[in-house]
Amino acid sequence: MTTTLPAYDEVVARYEPVIGLETHVELGTRTKMFCGCPTDFGGEPNTRVCPVCLGLPGSLPVANKAAIEATIRIGLALNCSIAEWCRFARKNYFYPDMPKNFQISQYDEPLCVDGYLDVEVNGETVRIGIERVHLEEDTGKTLHVGGATGRIHGATESLVDYNRAGIPLVEIVTKPIPGTGALAPEVARAYVTELRDVIRSLGVSDVRMEEGSLRCDVNTSLNLPGEEWGTRTETKNVNSLRSVERAVRSEMLRQASVLDAGGRITQETRHFHEDTGDTTPGRSKETATDYRYFPEPDLVPLAPDPAWVAELKAALPELPRVHRRRLQEQWGLSDLDMQSVLNAGAVELIEQTVAAGATPAAARKWWLGELSRRANETGRELADIGATPAQVAELQGLVDAGKLNDKLARVVLEGVVAGEGSPTEIMTNRNLEVVSDTGALTAAVDEAIAANAAIADKVRSGKVAAAGALVGAVMKSTQGQADAKTVRELILARLGVEG
């Protein structure tokens, strides 16, 4: 069934959206939350499991101190209060992704509560309230077989790998976010981006959405102005920053078309589809599982020492927003210029290129110019383009030393991106260095003058502008490897004309 969706502009003119985000972050601890199994990504199935994470009888969990510390640091970075006393809870459900038939989580006593994160959208600061940050364990991976591969519908069996079961997972839940209007999709994206940067700056997770170490569920509802908030849906399977934005937008459009037709929104889980950008219904919350939470008897309560929490707070690194302000000042950029650096995802890359010796202007030129263009063409992230900040700084060094002109530098950069080696290696191997040997250049200049006698005469008679054709001839015969300015000077000197 296809229904025609209303235009986005009309939807936001009629309805007010309220959004909310639940984000799960896999911590980068060496070992799992409640046992000493390693957490590395990948690995043969069921090779990183033990009696504790398999839920075998008689095994007992013990909480990982590093995971507790990481969660408290995330809470502090999000301006939360840290609980002085809290407990883990059992979330009971029967599904083979957890072998114990329950997940250890936190329920009514999260480790961190009531904070906020400021994000910037279109130059405006939006304060996103943080409801809670709690700690739980990740589930195993289920592979459905028989029927369409990987899909549960039509599957006859499930194959389960518990390597991921028990990896510490931090859940960060926002308060409902009203009042963003047409910007709701962008606010959602900006929040997840900022949250990712904050967590990365803390060094507690690699926060890679494509590998699933950062996962996002998006709640969306619509209401008429002045009326109560509408029924919300929860969209899962949102696996990229772009999808966060698309998921909110597509759900706003879908809900508006239902409401326009006089229908009502069902409170349910929906699944986002990357290929179409649409959501389809999943589990209905009206028949939601009754999780029968109760305090986990196998783990004693947590009571973080306030002195320790204060210590962790004092040792927090400079947060991304503050860091970016400082860089913007150092680089002398306008808000608009800084925004384009941010949009390109180039802040760290430029920072590292500058640290490797390039000027901020040169670093910005390469990353926002040639390299951004290539990233767009190939659909890759700038950071994965194949050139490192050190290589870009080296390239600029060669330009500054007069060994490469702009055109040759671009050729060398292409080689770097193609993995041919360092800029110096490529320049040498492909013989791309600017011809600075005056003897060789003089010969080329003389040849060009002899071959273009009429033009040479014009220049001699004072028509200096005509020298351009001679410069072109020399550049051609040296295959672009001469410095045009030097060539011009040589030609004029040879013809006895002042430049």
Next chain:
Amino acid sequence: MAAISREEVAHLARLSRLAVTEEELDTFAGQLDVILQAVAQVGTVAAADIPPTSHSVPLTNVLREDVETPCLTPEEALSGAPDVEEQRFRVPRILNEDLAS
């Protein structure tokens, strides 16, 4: 008044994926009611100033360092599995349900 109703027992059985007959429901509802009533007697001696107890030991912050310990081999891990395929636990499909988190 009963401490647990027949309907609640049926609900719990469904959540626990237990197939329970009508006769069994009657039996279990009665048995569970006796057990719950017995346990509920604790409530008659608990004063208002005694908070509900979740742990019987007065400990907090029992934590471990983030240090690796040996894992089971896949053969050991799968030795109790009802069925195995591709070094994974093989279980019947479960429909209409979702992941926990």
